Amino acid sequence: MTRKGRLAAAGPDARFSSPSRRIPDRAARTVLPIEGPVRTCVGCRGPGPRSALLRVVAVADGTGAPVLVVDERRRMPGRGAWLHPDPDCFELAVRRSAFGRALRLAGPADDTAVRHRFERTQEDAAGPIPEVEADRRQGSGLEADGCPMSTHR
Numbered sequence: 001m002t003r004k005g006r007l008a009a010a011g012p013d014a015r016f017s018s019p020s021r022r023i024p025d026r027a028a029r030t031v032l033p034i035e036g037p038v039r040t041c042v043g044c045r046g047p048g049p050r051s052a053l054l055r056v057v058a059v060a061d062g063t064g065a066p067v068l069v070v071d072e073r074r075r076m077p078g079r080g081a082w083l084h085p086d087p088d089c090f091e092l093a094v095r096r097s098a099f100g101r102a103l104r105l106a107g108p109a110d111d112t113a114v115r116h117r118f119e120r121t122q123e124d125a126a127g128p129i130p131e132v133e134a135d136r137r138q139g140s141g142l143e144a145d146g147c148p149m150s151t152h153r
């Protein structure tokens with residue numbers, strides 16, 4: 001309680017000193033839509049922070065055919081196609097054959113794994129599924145602050 005009294009006493013003075021004015025600045029910084037490296041979503045063509053976008057890469061399956069997978073750690077070698085964690089962006093990318101272009105693929109690639117990844121994200125919104133919950137928890141933080149700005153809306 002004595003602390004509170006001291007703060008109140010410092011109040012009028014503090015208003016004129018710059019340190020207390022820094023606080024609104026810091027709050028404003030979290031409103032900034034993009035921090036750090038920026039990538040362009042191959043679906044909606046909108047920009048997004050690298051840390052929030054999903055990276056899709058092509059790997060070869062047993063027969064050598066290209067298969068699209070989500071590079072969860074964003075550090076697989078080769079070309080990557082960036083995508084908002086939004087099923088709409090995935091559909092847009094598929095419709096425009098954006099993966100093939102971004103990844104320089106000669107032909108169509110199997111996008112089943114990526115599709116499943118996005119379907120899982122949608123289920124997440126509908127309700128939790130216990131079995132995959134632990135796996136999901138890893139990515140959910142990224143997804144949570146992934147599209148707060150929704151620039152493509």
Ligand SMILES: [Zn+2]
Binds near residue numbers: 044045046086089152
């Ligand atoms: Zn997008």
